[in-house]
Amino acid sequence: MSTTQERAAAEKRQGLAKAGADYIDDRFGSSPFLRSAMDKIFPDHWSFMVGEIAMYCFVVLIVTGIYLALFYVPSSQIVVYHGSYAPLDGQRMSLAYESVLNISFHVRFGLIMRQVHHWAAVVFMAAIAFHMCRVFFTGAFRKPREVNWTIGLTLLTCVMLEGFSGYSLPDDLLSGTGLRVVYSIIESIPLIGTKLAFELWGGPFPGTSLIPRLFVLHEFLFPALLVGLLSAHLAILWRQKHTDFPGPGKTETNIRGSRFFPQYMLKGGAMLFLTAAVLFGLGGLVQINPIWLYGPYQPYNDSAASQPDWYVGWLDGSLRLFPHWEFRSWGYEIANPFFPGILIPGILFGVMYAWPLIDAKIYKDHVAHNLLDRPRDKPFRTAVGCAALTFFSVLTMASGSDVLGNDWHISYELIIEGLQILVFVGPILAFLIAYRVCIQLQRTGNMIIKKPIGGIIVRGGDGAYHTLGDDHAGDAHGAHGADLPVGANGHGNGNGNGHHDGNGHHDGNGHSVAEPEPAPVAVDGGGPGEDRSTP
Amino acid sequence: MTTTEGTHSRPVGDGASEDWGPSLLPGSEEYLEDPRHYGIEHGAPWPEDVPHGQNDMHWRYDDDPRGARRAELRVAACWTVTLLCGIGLAWVYVAGGQTQVEGGLFALGFGGLGVGFVLWARDLLPGHDVIASRGGLTHASEESDRRLAVQSLGRGLEPMARRPFLAKMLGGVLTVFGISLLFPLASLGPAVDGQFAVTAWRRGIRAVNEDGDPVRPGDIEANGILTVFPNTGEDPGSPAMAQSSVVLINLASAPFEVRPDRKDWHIGAVGSQSCIVGFSKICTHAGCPVSLYNWSAHELICPCHQSTFRVLEDCKPIFGPAPRNLAQLPLAVDDEGYIIARSDFNEPVGPGYWNRPIRVNPNTGAAVEYS
Numbered sequence: 001m002s003t004t005q006e007r008a009a010a011e012k013r014q015g016l017a018k019a020g021a022d023y024i025d026d027r028f029g030s031s032p033f034l035r036s037a038m039d040k041i042f043p044d045h046w047s048f049m050v051g052e053i054a055m056y057c058f059v060v061l062i063v064t065g066i067y068l069a070l071f072y073v074p075s076s077q078i079v080v081y082h083g084s085y086a087p088l089d090g091q092r093m094s095l096a097y098e099s100v101l102n103i104s105f106h107v108r109f110g111l112i113m114r115q116v117h118h119w120a121a122v123v124f125m126a127a128i129a130f131h132m133c134r135v136f137f138t139g140a141f142r143k144p145r146e147v148n149w150t151i152g153l154t155l156l157t158c159v160m161l162e163g164f165s166g167y168s169l170p171d172d173l174l175s176g177t178g179l180r181v182v183y184s185i186i187e188s189i190p191l192i193g194t195k196l197a198f199e200l201w202g203g204p205f206p207g208t209s210l211i212p213r214l215f216v217l218h219e220f221l222f223p224a225l226l227v228g229l230l231s232a233h234l235a236i237l238w239r240q241k242h243t244d245f246p247g248p249g250k251t252e253t254n255i256r257g258s259r260f261f262p263q264y265m266l267k268g269g270a271m272l273f274l275t276a277a278v279l280f281g282l283g284g285l286v287q288i289n290p291i292w293l294y295g296p297y298q299p300y301n302d303s304a305a306s307q308p309d310w311y312v313g314w315l316d317g318s319l320r321l322f323p324h325w326e327f328r329s330w331g332y333e334i335a336n337p338f339f340p341g342i343l344i345p346g347i348l349f350g351v352m353y354a355w356p357l358i359d360a361k362i363y364k365d366h367v368a369h370n371l372l373d374r375p376r377d378k379p380f381r382t383a384v385g386c387a388a389l390t391f392f393s394v395l396t397m398a399s400g401s402d403v404l405g406n407d408w409h410i411s412y413e414l415i416i417e418g419l420q421i422l423v424f425v426g427p428i429l430a431f432l433i434a435y436r437v438c439i440q441l442q443r444t445g446n447m448i449i450k451k452p453i454g455g456i457i458v459r460g461g462d463g464a465y466h467t468l469g470d471d472h473a474g475d476a477h478g479a480h481g482a483d484l485p486v487g488a489n490g491h492g493n494g495n496g497n498g499h500h501d502g503n504g505h506h507d508g509n510g511h512s513v514a515e516p517e518p519a520p521v522a523v524d525g526g527g528p529g530e531d532r533s534t535p
Numbered sequence: 536m537t538t539t540e541g542t543h544s545r546p547v548g549d550g551a552s553e554d555w556g557p558s559l560l561p562g563s564e565e566y567l568e569d570p571r572h573y574g575i576e577h578g579a580p581w582p583e584d585v586p587h588g589q590n591d592m593h594w595r596y597d598d599d600p601r602g603a604r605r606a607e608l609r610v611a612a613c614w615t616v617t618l619l620c621g622i623g624l625a626w627v628y629v630a631g632g633q634t635q636v637e638g639g640l641f642a643l644g645f646g647g648l649g650v651g652f653v654l655w656a657r658d659l660l661p662g663h664d665v666i667a668s669r670g671g672l673t674h675a676s677e678e679s680d681r682r683l684a685v686q687s688l689g690r691g692l693e694p695m696a697r698r699p700f701l702a703k704m705l706g707g708v709l710t711v712f713g714i715s716l717l718f719p720l721a722s723l724g725p726a727v728d729g730q731f732a733v734t735a736w737r738r739g740i741r742a743v744n745e746d747g748d749p750v751r752p753g754d755i756e757a758n759g760i761l762t763v764f765p766n767t768g769e770d771p772g773s774p775a776m777a778q779s780s781v782v783l784i785n786l787a788s789a790p791f792e793v794r795p796d797r798k799d800w801h802i803g804a805v806g807s808q809s810c811i812v813g814f815s816k817i818c819t820h821a822g823c824p825v826s827l828y829n830w831s832a833h834e835l836i837c838p839c840h841q842s843t844f845r846v847l848e849d850c851k852p853i854f855g856p857a858p859r860n861l862a863q864l865p866l867a868v869d870d871e872g873y874i875i876a877r878s879d880f881n882e883p884v885g886p887g888y889w890n891r892p893i894r895v896n897p898n899t900g901a902a903v904e905y906s
Contacts, residue, residue, distance in 0.1 A: 202724050277644075
């Protein structure tokens with residue numbers, strides 16, 4: 001209902017936009033690119049936002065990190081503290097530690113920046129872990145996205161290294177103890193371990209070279225890697241377009257969601273601000289890494305309850321649970337930390353890197369996919385994922401063995417011995433339970449109502465197809481309308497093929513079909529409708 | 536993708552076309568009908584799975600001016616919160632800073648900004664729920680394009696492959712030269728010359744506590760422990776002392792099992808009221824200082840991974856991941872009554888490594904036994 005005046009103003013604005021577009025296009029010929037970028041459609045699902053949260057954590061980390069770098073002094077030189085934190089007055093400490101105390105107590109707004117930086121790192125890793133689980137359990141890593149899975153895993157590794165190097169910079173007692181353990185792990189590598197440790201630390205532990213070197217790694221090398229890899233990750237995502245869950249009107253060759261401009265540009269910006277809101281809230285209100293309570297690092301000192309940040313916990317737990325084995329022959333030995341600190345993580349990450357290949361082999365699936373699996377429809381994969389998560393969880397729990405023992409009034413020996421059993425039994429149990437739950441969910445078609453994806457069809461014993469939960473499936477359209485933001489439906493502009501098909505099952509992708517008699521082994525997990533390539 | 540003249544698009548001049556007019560406005564027929572807004576290449580057939588006639592210009596309060604006005608006010612309210620937080624932060628800064636208040640104001644400020652953007656996009660802007668083409672299952676190119684690429688590759692590769700000698704030589708040269716480029720990295724650390732096996736303990740050197748004061752046997756109470764360092768003038772916290780920290784334990788009358796080859800390594804008779812033994816404080820698992828002492832069981836416990844050492848049995852590991860005993864330091868008392876070392880350790884202290892000797896010469900640190 002625009003008035004003539006409004007219309008004239010709109011035309012004037014369009015004229016200006018045209019002039020701007022012409023200026024750019026005359027020089028870069030970029031109109032098709034810009035148009036397709038603004039037209040770009042991102043599917044709407046909350047779980048797709050978690051990777052974005054990770055990215056915004058990175059933004060917050062860069063901004064707060066640059067600020068902290070302006071005050072931090074990367075030096076192991078020993079000084080006597082006479083700063084504003086009275087309890088440490090007169091103590092000998094490194095310049096690095098002193099500078100972090102100054103950031104915390106002397107620099108106005110310094111403590112909040114430090115705590116936001118640390119919280120952002122912790123949330124960053126959590127968001128990445130969640131994002132990775134989402135990609136794994138829904139099969140988003142399948143062709144054509146295997147390369148991005150690999151890049152994502154490398155990003156995860158770099159973020160862990162970046163996180164650990166940053167955590168170690170304050171040179172406090174807790175982080176110094178962590179470095180001591182890492183030194184021993186590196187030292188334990190056969191053949192090259194001692195030399196490698198000497199290269200990194202510039203000699204025997206602790207030396208005076210590591211802190212400045214860590215600073216270079218934390219400030220320059222790892223962030224540069226992260227920026228490069230993240231750019232590749234996003235460019236590939238952009239090129240391949242986002243995956244989506246199956247649903248009404250969705251096929252392998254179309255994409256349903258909101259435009260990049262204006263919807264996602266604004267919502268993405270909003271996500272950045274909301275992530276920042278949470279991180280600044282945490283950084284201001286919830287204390288993290290109070291290094292003044294730990295004290296400066298002394299090689300001869302450490303304390304009970306020495307736990308690393310959560311994302312390194314599984315490694316620490318691995319060191320606690322691994323038996324006291326050490327292998328020695330012909331005068332050479334493979335030292336104990338090598339097995340839990342290098343070998344086990346190496347195998348785990350090897351399997352994770354290879355998973356797209358393994359998965360394709362298991363499911364004999366070599367075709368491209370844009371629509372996601374529901375975890376229940378791939379029971380074997382889901383069960384493997386649950387087993388892996390359980391394994392990591394038990395190890396993480398093990399890294400708190402002394403704290404748990406203290407809290408629960410159980411001896412730490414009992415906790416460690418229990419967890420040594422649980423680390424094997426837990427994943428097996430998790431596998432079996434997850435597998436069973438998947439099959440059961442397939443059979444009952446339970447929980448369709450909340451997220452209708454177009455009805456579930458089952459082929460009965462007589463070979464005939466029938467729809468599970470018919471009454472709900474019939475609702476699929478209405479529920480879907482409520483589920484998405486105000487859609488085209490509400491305005492009756494009829495983007496309707498397949499859309500108004502309440503059961504939505506014959507949409508050609510077959511994703512919504514469950515198997516009638518779930519096969520006992522996952523190699524056969526494909527029901528009549530499960531995606532798989534022709535042999 | 537190159538721009539081609541569409542049926543609906545106007546001729547594009549050198550930046551000055553007069554004829555663009557209202558057809559550029561979103562929602563115009565030209566906008567709605569152009570397949571390129573739906574991911575469809577110009578000239579390609581309209582795919583079955585992309586509905587015709589979608590109108591993504593609609594927004595939530597499209598037909599409801601009063602609702603739209605209210606939505607606008609909601610956005611404005613959110614941003615007002617941000618504005619007030621900004622002013623509040625300035626005030627906090629001037630007042631000297633207060634971390635909790637800063638956190639609250641930052642959180643509210645960013646939150647207001649973010650929620651405002653969400654509401655703005657949700658209620659007042661179009662672009663929701665559009666179905667477009669992906670332009671195929673993948674972005675695979677046409678077969679002819681791939682053939683062209685392979686041909687271009689072959690243009691160079693084939694002639695290269697015809698000179699296998701050069702290819703092999705290049706491989707060798709790059710390997711050798713590449714390795715030589717790593718030498719600058721090798722400068723990062725010194726050569727490994729048995730330095731792992733050496734501590735600063737020597738014959739006759741006094742044990743000092745962390746303040747640098749020499750220690751007498753009487754300074755360690757019964758069932759107590761004390762961390763000591765070789766008296767070299769270095770600060771106990773300095774890197775040079777990191778391998779040398781030793782924990783002295785007064786076992787009181789506990790039955791310490793003396794090994795035949797270590798008969799005079801402790802101070803005071805076993806079973807007397809004061810018997811003091813000294814062990815390396817560096818855990819043989821991952822090198823943490825073994826800082827906890829359970830005196831009732833005479834166990835040293837490493838706080839890092841709970842390796843537990845039974846002191847009475849020569850600090851044998853009885854629980855946890857530590858694979859070896861803690862190294863024992865031979866002790867004595869000098870003429871003035873202070874505790875001294877009889878020599879350095881006769882084995883490397885701390886965690887294992889590839890070429891760790893199992894015995895070293897306590898006077899030179901040189902390896903004497905490897906297996």
